[in-house]
Amino acid sequence: MLNEQxxxxxxxxxxxxLIFVLTAWFSVGFNHFDEHFxxxxxxxxxxxxxxxxxxxxxxxxxxxxxxxxxxxxxxxxTLSLTGLTNPFMIAFIIRLLSASLTFLxxxxxxxxxxPDISNxxxxxxxxxxxxxxxxxxxxxxxxxxxxxxxxxxxIGLAWFFLRNRIKPADYxxxxxxxxxxxxxxxxxxxMIFGFALxxxxxxxPGFKHLFFFVAGxxxxxxxxxxxxxxxxxxxxxxSWNYFQQNxxxxxxxxxxxxxxxxxxxxxxxxxxxxxxxxxxxxxxxxFIFFSKDILTWTMVPFLLAHFLISHKELRFLFPIIGxxxxxxxxxxxxxxxxxxxxxxxxHLLKIGMKLFWYLNLVMLTVLIFRPADEQIALYxxxxxxxxTPVKLYFPGDNPFHRAKVDIHFYKRSSLxxxxxxxxxxxxxxxxxxxxIASYIPILxxxxxxxxxxxYTSYPPWVSHFNxxxxxxxxxxxxxxxxxxxxxx
Numbered sequence: 001m002l003n004e005q006x007x008x009x010x011x012x013x014x015x016x017x018l019i020f021v022l023t024a025w026f027s028v029g030f031n032h033f034d035e036h037f038x039x040x041x042x043x044x045x046x047x048x049x050x051x052x053x054x055x056x057x058x059x060x061x062x063x064x065x066x067x068x069x070x071x072x073x074x075x076x077x078t079l080s081l082t083g084l085t086n087p088f089m090i091a092f093i094i095r096l097l098s099a100s101l102t103f104l105x106x107x108x109x110x111x112x113x114x115p116d117i118s119n120x121x122x123x124x125x126x127x128x129x130x131x132x133x134x135x136x137x138x139x140x141x142x143x144x145x146x147x148x149x150x151x152x153x154x155i156g157l158a159w160f161f162l163r164n165r166i167k168p169a170d171y172x173x174x175x176x177x178x179x180x181x182x183x184x185x186x187x188x189x190x191m192i193f194g195f196a197l198x199x200x201x202x203x204x205p206g207f208k209h210l211f212f213f214v215a216g217x218x219x220x221x222x223x224x225x226x227x228x229x230x231x232x233x234x235x236x237x238x239s240w241n242y243f244q245q246n247x248x249x250x251x252x253x254x255x256x257x258x259x260x261x262x263x264x265x266x267x268x269x270x271x272x273x274x275x276x277x278x279x280x281x282x283x284x285x286x287f288i289f290f291s292k293d294i295l296t297w298t299m300v301p302f303l304l305a306h307f308l309i310s311h312k313e314l315r316f317l318f319p320i321i322g323x324x325x326x327x328x329x330x331x332x333x334x335x336x337x338x339x340x341x342x343x344x345x346x347h348l349l350k351i352g353m354k355l356f357w358y359l360n361l362v363m364l365t366v367l368i369f370r371p372a373d374e375q376i377a378l379y380x381x382x383x384x385x386x387x388t389p390v391k392l393y394f395p396g397d398n399p400f401h402r403a404k405v406d407i408h409f410y411k412r413s414s415l416x417x418x419x420x421x422x423x424x425x426x427x428x429x430x431x432x433x434x435x436i437a438s439y440i441p442i443l444x445x446x447x448x449x450x451x452x453x454x455y456t457s458y459p460p461w462v463s464h465f466n467x468x469x470x471x472x473x474x475x476x477x478x479x480x481x482x483x484x485x486x487x488x
Contacts, residue, residue, distance in 0.1 A: 027095065027371065031139075043068075043069040043070075045069075088380050096141075119341055149187075150319030150320060153181040157294065175216020176217070190302040190304075247309075258312040282324065283327060286327040381479070398417055398437070399479075426482065434482040451481070
């Protein structure tokens with residue numbers, strides 16, 4: 001039995017690793033603009049890829065920690081020594097790094113909790129959920145502050161409970177790791193507060209151990225100040241600026257406000273109902289069944305703070321994603337211990353579980369192969385095709401202009417932009433490749449120029465089904481290279 005379980009676990013790990021790599025490859029782009037602009041573009045400033053005026057407003061008020069941009073900067077500089085400066089490959093490697101971090105956190109949480117799961121079916125379900133819950137691979141490759149901070153926190157928590165927790169060094173190292181999660185995303189402070197409160201009230205390790213725990217956090221906090229000094233070229237306390245801007249000055253509320261219960265409705269609608277009901281119920285029941293557990297003490301302050309803050313986005317809760325599989329399984333185990341494990345053999349429950357896994361598989365497959373941002377393909381096409389000076393004209397929107405600023409990380413320095421009111425205002429130059437990007441297909445450019453389509457944001461075969469000209473009425477990108485008509 002042990003050999004069979006070990007073999008099954010090994011297979012799940014191998015398949016999980018493969019899926020993470022596939023997702024890292026196909027899930028190009030970003031889930032939210034912050035994942036790109038406040039990490040890659042921030043790093044791009046130090047790399048010479050962009051200028052201060054091209055960064056979002058958070059740079060001017062110096063409220064974003066520079067820890068993640070430092071990681072991107074270091075990876076970029078290291079790879080450039082080998083001649084690799086392709087931003088798309090570098091972004092892929094960064095997604096692999098994020099996936100590796102998630103993989104490590106999953107391994108540690110499994111190592112921590114698997115020994116307490118005696119039922120074989122629940123153990124396998126725990127392993128499968130940890131790697132293959134439909135949104136976990138997609139989330140795992142996001143080098144966003146929410147994902148990275150949550151996974152680093154899990155590593156610190158799991159490491160602490162896997163140790164004997166006798167030596168002060170264990171508390172110091174735990175403080176260091178949890179402090180790193182804080183450097184990535186300041187809201188994790190609520191999780192660290194809950195962890196510290198659990199130590200004081202439940203664990204009661206003594207002053208000496210608590211001192212080393214706090215010392216570990218303090219050391220990393222000081223390191224963060226030094227890193228921010230390197231990035232902003234002046235001494236600055238970004239954590240205070242973050243608090244001041246978002247809460248005291250109400251900048252966060254300018255992006256929209258929601259009632260306290262909004263996270264419940266957002267989770268239900270976006271986490272794929274009816275599967276989302278399992279997540280919501282598991283969290284609520286876990287807090288009831290395991291009121292003294294470290295996960296409860298860690299998550300309650302975090303969730304309470306986010307429920308009280310008026311501006312709400314579902315991604316703000318991503319740091320707790322890694323806890324969800326064990327919360328689901330422990331709640332199920334708690335109920336089954338009272339009702340009897342034979343319930344697992346009931347035909348209705350079997351049907352329900354099959355339906356759950358089938359739906360999960362469909363969503364998982366979609367998110368593995370779907371780009372996180374569709375326009376990355378447009379940027380890659382221009383990067384790959386042209387390494388000489390290029391001017392991109394646009395009569396409407398600039399495809400590189402996103403969230404009120406331009407994307408520079410995915411463009412060559414030789415690529416420039418110009419808005420034109422009319423195609424007649426485009427001037428062909430033999431020294432510069434002229435491109436035009438538009439939502440509307442262009443058949444004739446005039447001025448003796450002929451447009452050659454080099455990119456569309458829909459597969460070419462779709463054009464054969466352009467009934468009633470629906471493509472022209474849709475917001476699909478078309479990019480053309482302008483060539484002299486006489487050259488054909």
